[in-house]
Amino acid sequence: MNKKVLFTVLVFALALLVFNIYTTKVIFTDVAQYLNVGKEFADLAVSKVRNTPGYAYGFILGEVLKFSPTLLAAKLFNAFWLVLDGILLYFITRRWRSLILWMFSPLVWYMGSWISPLMPASFLLLFAYYNIKQFEKTNKKKYLAFSGLALGLISTLWWAGIYLSAFFVLSFLSFRKLLMTIFFGIFFSLTFSLRILMDYSLFKLPFYSSLKGFGSNIAYGAGLAGAERALTSTLGELALLVVIISPLLFRFYRVNPIENMKEYSFLFLTSALFIANLQLRYFIVIAPIMFLVLSDSLTKRDIKAHILLSLILIFFLIQPYFGSTEDYTITQDLEKLTADFPDQTFIVGTENSPEGYADMLSTLYWGNKVKEFVEYTEYKLSLTNESVFRSYHLSSKPEINDLRKIDLTLRYLRTDDRDYKYVKLLVIVGNKPQPEGFRLIKEYEILKVYQRR
Numbered sequence: 001m002n003k004k005v006l007f008t009v010l011v012f013a014l015a016l017l018v019f020n021i022y023t024t025k026v027i028f029t030d031v032a033q034y035l036n037v038g039k040e041f042a043d044l045a046v047s048k049v050r051n052t053p054g055y056a057y058g059f060i061l062g063e064v065l066k067f068s069p070t071l072l073a074a075k076l077f078n079a080f081w082l083v084l085d086g087i088l089l090y091f092i093t094r095r096w097r098s099l100i101l102w103m104f105s106p107l108v109w110y111m112g113s114w115i116s117p118l119m120p121a122s123f124l125l126l127f128a129y130y131n132i133k134q135f136e137k138t139n140k141k142k143y144l145a146f147s148g149l150a151l152g153l154i155s156t157l158w159w160a161g162i163y164l165s166a167f168f169v170l171s172f173l174s175f176r177k178l179l180m181t182i183f184f185g186i187f188f189s190l191t192f193s194l195r196i197l198m199d200y201s202l203f204k205l206p207f208y209s210s211l212k213g214f215g216s217n218i219a220y221g222a223g224l225a226g227a228e229r230a231l232t233s234t235l236g237e238l239a240l241l242v243v244i245i246s247p248l249l250f251r252f253y254r255v256n257p258i259e260n261m262k263e264y265s266f267l268f269l270t271s272a273l274f275i276a277n278l279q280l281r282y283f284i285v286i287a288p289i290m291f292l293v294l295s296d297s298l299t300k301r302d303i304k305a306h307i308l309l310s311l312i313l314i315f316f317l318i319q320p321y322f323g324s325t326e327d328y329t330i331t332q333d334l335e336k337l338t339a340d341f342p343d344q345t346f347i348v349g350t351e352n353s354p355e356g357y358a359d360m361l362s363t364l365y366w367g368n369k370v371k372e373f374v375e376y377t378e379y380k381l382s383l384t385n386e387s388v389f390r391s392y393h394l395s396s397k398p399e400i401n402d403l404r405k406i407d408l409t410l411r412y413l414r415t416d417d418r419d420y421k422y423v424k425l426l427v428i429v430g431n432k433p434q435p436e437g438f439r440l441i442k443e444y445e446i447l448k449v450y451q452r453r
Contacts, residue, residue: 033052060157135147349428
């Protein structure tokens with residue numbers, strides 16, 4: 001790297017460091033499910049881990065937290081991949097503008113303190129893309145092997161990576177010889193097998209997380225899980241999507257679709273998948289490839305416009321990440337609560353409150369004065385000696401005189417038979433109805449403590 005590029009990378013890394021030091025928002029979508037798993041592997045969690053989209057990423061986070069048991073370490077680990085994305089973009093294109101496009105992307109700063117496998121997946125996908133293009137140029141199988149290894153690792157860290165891998169093969173390998181695709185698949189399987197081995201090690205069921213991931217997708221598609229989204233909300237996110245990657249994303253019309261047919265195919269398929277379950281965070285995975293394709297068609301004037309417009313968008317996007325956020329206030333409440341009630345087990349939640357508050361409090365708490373946060377639903381099941389948290393039921397409905405029908409049931413069960421009747425204290429997050437049999441004894445900014453009568 002020349003001095004200008006090296007200086008840009010250092011400024012980018014320093015800006016992300018400062019950004020993560022001062023952001024106070026922690027709980028984004030799925031963060032608790034990943035970070036608390038990491039804390040569990042590092043022996044820092046004070047609640048049971050909830051259903052997580054994958055344990056491999058939590059295991060890696062756990063290793064980071066063993067080295068530095070702090071929230072900042074987990075944040076910087078994820079930000080590190082964003083810097084690597086920028087470096088790899090420059091390495092592939094040899095253009096400073098590619099690094100600048102990435103550095104000033106509103107999406108990068110929107111995800112800048114988000115603890116998620118999407119960031120390493122973003123880098124690994126770009127690495128896989130680079131290697132498949134090198135294979136096309138040189139026909140050297142080592143590049144095909146590297147590409148397969150990278151995609152397999154994405155699918156190990158993030159379940160949706162399996163769909164991205166399928167789209168990748170369809171877009172970049174569909175016209176290759178079958179033997180080349182099999183060769184690619186072998187190396188993909190080598191790293192994807194890490195997910196299978198981890199599942200067997202932790203649960204004695206080789207495809208545990210894969211079955212959960214695929215099952216949740218089926219349940220979502222069948223309307224058995226997932227909340228409905230308001231049309232206005234969806235349209236608003238689609239409108240934001242147009243500019244959050246880059247205000248100049250519309251410049252794609254300048255890109256030659258014939259020369260970039262494979263890239264167009266891959267980006268179209270993945271974008272369609274992400275829009276079907278619209279969450280802006282997913283697009284961080286494919287954004288580097290978008291910039292790679294887009295950078296050829298932008299002028300110096302375009303780059304200046306990208307920087308200026310992006311800075312305005314970034315300002316409004318990251319404002320909610322600073323100051324007295326709800327996460328920061330809950331963290332302050334937890335410090336007071338554990339000082340007032342040290343070394344206690346707390347039930348967390350109440351009737352009809354969403355599941356996951358115990359996991360959230362465990363994610364936000366970084367002390368050693370709590371024995372355990374127990375989910376309210378688990379506490380309720382223990383009172384009646386029941387074991388089923390929830391179940392999903394799917395069956396065929398034959399309209400002809402058929403002899404048999406299919407009936408599938410998926411159940412989530414408790415993992416132990418502990419009786420929580422001994423727990424006297426209960427914590428509620430926010431203004432939720434007072435549970436029956438408890439009385440309020442302490443109230444903080446957001447958290448409220450109740451005692452069994």
